[in-house]
Amino acid sequence: MKLESVKTYIVGWLLDYLVNAKMDGFIVGVSGGIDSALTATLCCLTGKKVLLINMPIRQKKEEFDRSKKQIKVLQERFENARGLEVDLGETFKQLEKDLPKMAVNNGLAMANTRSRLRMLTLYAIGQSNNLLVAGTGNKVEDFGVGFFTKYGDGGVDLSPIADLMKSEVFQLAEHLGVIQEILEAKPTDGLWDDARNDEDQIGATYDELEWAMLFDGDYASLSQRQLEVLDIYKGFHKANKHKMLPIPVCEIPNELK
Numbered sequence: 001m002k003l004e005s006v007k008t009y010i011v012g013w014l015l016d017y018l019v020n021a022k023m024d025g026f027i028v029g030v031s032g033g034i035d036s037a038l039t040a041t042l043c044c045l046t047g048k049k050v051l052l053i054n055m056p057i058r059q060k061k062e063e064f065d066r067s068k069k070q071i072k073v074l075q076e077r078f079e080n081a082r083g084l085e086v087d088l089g090e091t092f093k094q095l096e097k098d099l100p101k102m103a104v105n106n107g108l109a110m111a112n113t114r115s116r117l118r119m120l121t122l123y124a125i126g127q128s129n130n131l132l133v134a135g136t137g138n139k140v141e142d143f144g145v146g147f148f149t150k151y152g153d154g155g156v157d158l159s160p161i162a163d164l165m166k167s168e169v170f171q172l173a174e175h176l177g178v179i180q181e182i183l184e185a186k187p188t189d190g191l192w193d194d195a196r197n198d199e200d201q202i203g204a205t206y207d208e209l210e211w212a213m214l215f216d217g218d219y220a221s222l223s224q225r226q227l228e229v230l231d232i233y234k235g236f237h238k239a240n241k242h243k244m245l246p247i248p249v250c251e252i253p254n255e256l257k
Contacts (some may be wrong), residue, residue, distance in 0.1 A: 001168055005173040010160050011045045018048060018132065025181040026134045028116055031190055032066035035161065036136040037182045038173040040161055043134050046076040054085045055118045057092045063190050066181050073179055088117055106184055111191035115152025117256060118160065121223030135159035138169050140206055144213045145233060146240025154243060166206035204232045
C-alpha cells in the first residue's frame with residue numbers, strides 16, 4: 001500500500017465532503033483502539049476543527065488511559081484538535097434502573113446500549129458545534145463480519161477508513177504516528193465488563209477474517225482451520241447482513257393505493 005498517497009487521498013476526501021456538507025469539522029469518539037486512533041489522526045490532518053471525545057462507561061483502566069494518551073498526543077501535535085471527556089457511567093447506570101429487567105438482564109442488549117449511548121452523545125455534541133460524526137469502522141468489520149452496533153458505532157455521517165482492511169489500518173496508523181500502546185493493544189469493542197477482545201468474540205483473528213473475506217479458491221485444498229474460519233466468517237456475514245444493507249421498505253403496489 002502506498003501509505004503517503006492513501007493518507008493524502010483520505011484527507012482530501014474528508015475535506016471535499018466537509019465543504020459539500022457545509023460543516024465546520026469532525027467529531028470522533030476515541031476509544032483507545034487502533035481504528036479510532038487512525039480516524040482521529042486523519043481528521044486532524046485536514047486542518048479543520050476536530051473534537052476528540054473520550055466516553056468511558058465502566059471502562060477498563062488500560063483502555064481509558066490509551067484513549068486519554070492518544071487524545072493528548074493529537075492535541076499537542078495539531079492546533080485544530082481539542083479533547084473532551086464525557087463520563088457516561090452514571091447515565092448508563094440510570095438507564096439500567098429505568099429499563100425493564102428483560103433488557104438489563106440481556107448482556108448483548110446492554111453492550112449495544114453502551115455503544116448507542118456513545119452515538120447519541122457524539123451527535124449531541126457534534127450538532128451543537130456543526131461537526132460531522134466520523135465513523136471508525138474498517139472494511140472487515142463494516143462489510144465482512146458486520147462487527148459493529150446498529151445505530152451505535154454504525155451510526156455515523158461518513159466512514160473514512162471503511163475501505164481499509166485491518167492490516168492496512170495498522171500499516172497506515174504506524175505511518176501516521178499512532179502511539180505504540182495502541183499499535184500493540186488487542187482490538188476490543190470495550191462494551192463488556194470482562195476482558196474479552198474482538199477475536200475472543202468472533203473466534204478468529206483479523207488476519208484470518210481478511211483471508212476468508214478474499215477467499216475464492218478450491219475448498220479441497222484447505223486445512224481444517226481454514227474451513228473453520230470460512231464457516232465463522234460466513235456465519236457472521238449472513239447473520240449481520242441486515243446491518244450492511246439499506247433499511248427494508250415495504251413498497252405498496254400501485255393498484256392498492
